[in-house]
Amino acid sequence: MSRIYGGLTILFSLLHIASSASVAINRSGWSATADSFEPGNEPAKALDGNASSLWHSRYSPAPVDSLPNWIIVDMKSTFNVHAVSIQPRPSSNSNGRVGSHKVEVSTDNSNWQLVALGTYNNDATTKKTTFVTRRARYIRITATSEAQSAANQWTTIAEINVFHDVVDSTPTPYTPPAAGKGLWEKTVDFPLVPVAVSLLTNGKLLMWSAYARDNFGGERGYTQTGIYDPGTGESTQLQVSNTQHDMFCPGISLDFNGRVIVTGGSNAAKTSIYDPAGNAWIAAPNMQIARGYQSSTTCTDGRVFTIGGSWSGGRGGKDGEIYDSTTNTWTKLPGALVSPMLTNDAGGIWRSDNHAWLFGWKNKTVFQAGPSIVMNWYDTTGSGSTTGAGNRLDDGHAMNGNAIMYDATAGKILTAGGSPSYEDSDARTNAYVVTIGMPKTNPTVSKTQNMAYARSFANGVVLPDGTVLVTGGQARAKPFQDTTAALVPELWSPVTGTWTQLNPMAIPRTYHSVAILMPDATVFQGGGGLCGQCNGAPESNHFDAEIFVPPYLLNTDGSRRARPTISAVASKARVGASLVVTASSGVIKFALIRFGTATHAVNTDQRRIPLTPTVSGTSYTVTVPADAGVALPGFWLLFALDDAGTPSVGKMMQVTL
CATH class of the missing domain: 2.130.10.80 (Galactose oxidase/kelch, beta-propeller)
Structure with missing residues (x-):
């Protein structure tokens, strides 16, 4: 097995692969703060190793401190972290289980990087969110909805753990993503x-x-x-x-x-x-x-x-x-x-x-x-x-x-x-x-x-x-x-x-x-x-x-490139039709990509049609292929590309017979 870091290929022996593990970092000395808590259910309860105690956002006296609620964990030192787990409160009470959420990391408690977001199940199982390794001292978890009911306004977490990758008991070193090799964003x-x-x-x-x-x-x-x-x-x-x-x-x-x-x-x-x-x-x-x-x-x-x-x-x-x-x-x-x-x-x-x-x-x-x-x-x-x-x-x-x-x-x-x-x-x-x-x-x-x-x-x-x-x-x-x-x-x-x-x-x-x-x-x-x-x-x-x-x-420093834009295009076009697109200057080509479906390594819907435009200022004219076997009718994404190959956001359009 090999991994690519910084343009270098590092080969791991089978022994190293077998001993590599995602390990919870020792929480000794850590602290936690939150935007809200009920007395007796302070943020530190999410770090105490006791699954029957918990952090609970304030619920009395009314009105409650409504969602979103956040908790910040200070690990006191900087680690190479790749996962965070959230253990809900005991299954006897489902109030406050985190539903929609986001997870952010920071080295200074000021500049935050989003590493994960989404929606958790409404059950009592521990939820572990894994992401590409980042350097972090602080972890911020923000709950934006409760899993049990959108009408409820509570947040509870029994335990929070943070993980790093360990090989033969030694944490793996951090190497930032190689330039020009793409980015796993979140x-x-x-x-x-x-x-x-x-x-x-x-x-x-x-x-x-x-x-x-x-x-x-x-x-x-x-x-x-x-x-x-x-x-x-x-x-x-x-x-x-x-x-x-x-x-x-x-x-x-x-x-x-x-x-x-x-x-x-x-x-x-x-x-x-x-x-x-x-x-x-x-x-x-x-x-x-x-x-x-x-x-x-x-x-x-x-x-x-x-x-x-x-x-x-x-x-x-x-x-x-x-x-x-x-x-x-x-x-x-x-x-x-x-x-x-x-x-x-x-x-x-x-x-x-x-x-x-x-x-x-x-x-x-x-x-x-x-x-x-x-x-x-x-x-x-x-x-x-x-x-x-x-x-x-x-x-x-x-x-x-x-x-x-x-x-x-x-x-x-x-x-x-x-x-x-x-x-x-x-x-x-x-x-x-x-x-x-x-x-x-x-x-x-x-x-x-x-x-x-x-x-x-x-x-x-x-x-x-x-x-x-x-x-x-x-x-x-x-x-x-x-x-x-x-x-x-x-x-x-x-x-x-x-x-x-x-x-x-x-x-x-x-x-x-x-x-x-x-x-x-x-x-x-x-x-x-x-x-x-x-x-x-x-x-x-x-x-x-x-x-x-x-x-x-992406630019070479990992920042996002400036992208072409499509400001106007018809929502429908027949096979064989000319299509006028208003787009930013500097566009040299277009591409149509049919909507995709996927399961079991099969995606029979996706296909791409390259289009070369005639240009008049910021007005571009392209022609949809005249054969429905090529331009298979249905919904497509139209992309404009500049001379660096940077695509616009795709515009949805329907190709018809």
Whole structure:
């Protein structure tokens, strides 16, 4: 395993990896202050080692000292801290449990740096928030809502601990993030493990786990969901039961109107649709074939194609079918055969038809780029058909690898990583560029530089400048374990065909992790686990995400770059239409990136279209590609980029037929 610090690669022996630990710092001599406290429940009670005593904000005499409430811990010395834990009051009384919150650190009690924010569960378990290591003497925790009830105005904390990383009983040294390698800005805490996510038309992120916030199993008929607001950092919670669908391990696609089409999973035949316009979940007809771990993709006529998925609903025979939202019906496509896309998985058919790499393409076709070494074309007209498209050179089967359409105009797809079998299998570093053209013809495949890290269960995200970020994963595929996790992300350049290692993240992201591009051109990387007690290692459940700021947003000193701006653009444009954009001066190119969805290393919705403008002052004209197989209708983010490759904040717009 290696980590990148200050541009240097430090190699750790297996012995050092095994002995590395997150250790609570000795609190002897520490003190605490707060904006409010009830006599007998002073701030120092959060440091006394007694879980039955607690800090409590003032509640008598009325009126109470209402939220927000804060507590500051003075550690008396400066440490390299990477985590803070909050133990709620005993479970016999839930009043004052911290819900929405933020965590800040400081070396001088004057200049504060935000390291985490978000929303905790309403339960009595200790909440541990992990972040990229910072130097700190002071920790400030601010509660902005109570977990139990938004109407309550109390805050209580029984114990606070602060953690540093120790190797062989010695705290690891602090090295600031390397210049030009991006920045893991903050951690966002959630009330559930985000196993599946989708960008919504209001700029928020829909997420869900399974029937439970931290576990899965059975056919329960309901799902724990949340909506994350990146503007506030807070999340709302909702148990969705009206569609009678446990949406764990589904296929996901975004239709032309930005609705989230969720198929199969634990309730393997079900279809549920989230409509962001009405903030409502809607039941759609059952699929013809029950499925779990299938993939789906939106086609050029707006129908949604799906194939595979023997994880649930029976094994084998999971040929293609298609959903038509106009008629609200599913139709089998007996000619869209699953057999040609099977991998040679050691687990057999239960695993070998999982997580197809699908891309909706021209003339109602779908291209399947993997994870099997064999590629295929699926025609969705009539009863469907299957046409072989050759092999991905010498790659081998690449289950739980990534495929990202980074240039849809040129038909270019980057594939990276994966392993021969779903579990207990060594991952690969392999990377290839697959270029598709006319449907039902063999693509051109070329090898590009291998990644530095072997990855299975990683996530790939295309960025506005055309580079591809690959994050997380592990060298040996082991579901529900964080062993051999890759903490160092890599950035692939289509210009040079090479990978660059970036600053490491703090939290392993392996099985059940997700990553997605946000409208501000940062990357959301979260989740992992969802295994309950996880065979005695519940810390494998990751109720959080880290926000990555790519290098294109940073100056060499780590400060934020000045960014181009888009001040005006139409909210809708037809395929083939000219689009006039009013933007700041100095813009040299634009990019459209389709909204993404992600689960189980699959994101069939994202794709990027580079656009070269004609310029008249601050008025820029670009043309949307005329083929709906390239400019797949739906919601997109439009980015303006300057000559340094710095992107604007993305403007949402809808591409229509």
